[in-house]
Amino acid sequence: MSVAELETPGRVASPLSGFRIAVTSERRSAELIEALQRRGAQVQHAPTLRMAPLVEDAELLEHTRLVLDLRPEFVLVSTAYGFRRWFETADAAGLGDELTQVLHDASIHVRGPKALGAVRALGFEADGMSSDELTSTLVSEVSPKVAGKRVVLQQHGIGDDPAAQALTDAGASEVIRISPYRWGPPEDADRMTQLLRALCSGAIDAVTFTSAPAVRAMLAAAEEQGCYTELLEALQFSVCCVTVGPVTAAPLREVGIEPLVPERHRMGAMIRILVEHLSDSGSISCQSVLGSCELRGDTVLLGGNDRELSAIQLKLFKAILSARGRVVPRARLVSLLPDGSSDHALDMALSRLRRALPDPRLISTVVKRGYRINV
Incomplete structure (x- = not known):
C-alpha cells in the first residue's frame, strides 16, 4: 500500500469512519492496519524503524557460546520476540539442547506478561516478573540478588546500556548482553517524511505506537527535518497518540505528551481504547x-x-x-x-x-x- 493511499472501507456506519490514523510499526503492522480499516478508519502506514536481525547471526551465536561457557545464575528476558529468536537461532546452529540446560539451571526473570508467555511456551519457568513492565524496574528488583553472580541480559534492540551498567554496579561478577535483533532506519525514508507532514498539517487524527524506539525515531526524524516544534504541538493539541503500554508511552511523556494507554498492554486493548476515545471525543x-x-x-x-x-x-x-x-x-x-x-x-x-x-x-x-x- 502506498503511503499516500488512504483506504476507506465501511464509511460512516463504522466506529472509525472519517478518522485518519497513522500506524508507525513494522512488526505486526498488517494485523493492526486490517483491524483499523475493518472499523472504517483511513490508515497511513509509515514504519519509523525497521527490525533488523544481526548479520548472519554471527554475533548472536558468539554471545550464545559465551553464555554456554558462563553458566549464568540469572537470565533477564526483555521481550518475547527476542527470547524466541535467540532460542530458535541457537537451536538452528545445533546449540539448542545445551542452551536449554543452561536456561533450566538459571533463575529466569522477565519484563512483562508477553516475555513470560514466550518463556513458558519454550518449556521454562520464570522466578519473577517486573511489577510495571519496565526494564529498569526488572533490573532494580533483581539487583539485590546478583552480587557475585553471573547474569545474562536479553536486550530489546536499542542497547540497554544503563540496565547492564546497573547490574554491574549491583555487584554482578559478569554481565553478558544478548541482542537477537537491532532497530535500524526504515527501508523507505520518504514514508516518514510524508507522515511528519501529515501530522504537522492536521491531516491525521490519531497515531499508534507499539514500541518506545519507534517513538524516539519519529521525534529524532522531526528534529532532523526541522519540524520538531510543530510535531510536538500537533501531538499535544490536535493528534491523539495511543501506545500499547507504559514502556512505549515513556518517551512521549518525557516531552510532555500524555498518550492513551490501555490497562491491558495488548494490541486489541489499544484498538479498543482508541475507538472509545474517538467515538466520545473525536x-x-x-x-x-x-x-x-x-x-x-x-x-x-x-x-x-x-x-x-x-x-x-x-x-x-x-x-x-x-x-x-x-x-x-x-x-x-x-x-x-x-x-x-x-x-x-x-x-x-x-x-x-x-x-x-x-x-x-x-x-x-x-x-x-x-x-x-x-x-
Whole structure:
C-alpha cells in the first residue's frame, strides 16, 4: 500500500469512519492496519524503524557460546520476540539442547506478561516478573540478588546500556548482553517524511505506537527535518497518540505528551481504547438550521449525506463548527491558512469549503466580522 493511499472501507456506519490514523510499526503492522480499516478508519502506514536481525547471526551465536561457557545464575528476558529468536537461532546452529540446560539451571526473570508467555511456551519457568513492565524496574528488583553472580541480559534492540551498567554496579561478577535483533532506519525514508507532514498539517487524527524506539525515531526524524516544534504541538493539541503500554508511552511523556494507554498492554486493548476515545471525543456536532451537523475526522455528516474535506477545509470547518453558532473572526481563520495567506486567499478557501460541504448554506457570512455555522 502506498503511503499516500488512504483506504476507506465501511464509511460512516463504522466506529472509525472519517478518522485518519497513522500506524508507525513494522512488526505486526498488517494485523493492526486490517483491524483499523475493518472499523472504517483511513490508515497511513509509515514504519519509523525497521527490525533488523544481526548479520548472519554471527554475533548472536558468539554471545550464545559465551553464555554456554558462563553458566549464568540469572537470565533477564526483555521481550518475547527476542527470547524466541535467540532460542530458535541457537537451536538452528545445533546449540539448542545445551542452551536449554543452561536456561533450566538459571533463575529466569522477565519484563512483562508477553516475555513470560514466550518463556513458558519454550518449556521454562520464570522466578519473577517486573511489577510495571519496565526494564529498569526488572533490573532494580533483581539487583539485590546478583552480587557475585553471573547474569545474562536479553536486550530489546536499542542497547540497554544503563540496565547492564546497573547490574554491574549491583555487584554482578559478569554481565553478558544478548541482542537477537537491532532497530535500524526504515527501508523507505520518504514514508516518514510524508507522515511528519501529515501530522504537522492536521491531516491525521490519531497515531499508534507499539514500541518506545519507534517513538524516539519519529521525534529524532522531526528534529532532523526541522519540524520538531510543530510535531510536538500537533501531538499535544490536535493528534491523539495511543501506545500499547507504559514502556512505549515513556518517551512521549518525557516531552510532555500524555498518550492513551490501555490497562491491558495488548494490541486489541489499544484498538479498543482508541475507538472509545474517538467515538466520545473525536467528533464535533452542532444543531444547524439544516439539521444536526457532525464532523467525524475529515467527514461532515448532514441529513444522511457525508462529504470528506481536505486538510485546509478541515481546519477551517472545525474552527467554525466548534464555535457552535458564534462568529469566528476572519483573522482567526486566516491564521489557519499557510503562512503569508491573504484575505483573498481566505475568501477562496471558504468558497471551496462551501462547495465541499453537503450543503453550502451550512456556513453564514457575517459581514466585516467573520463566519459562523447557520443556526
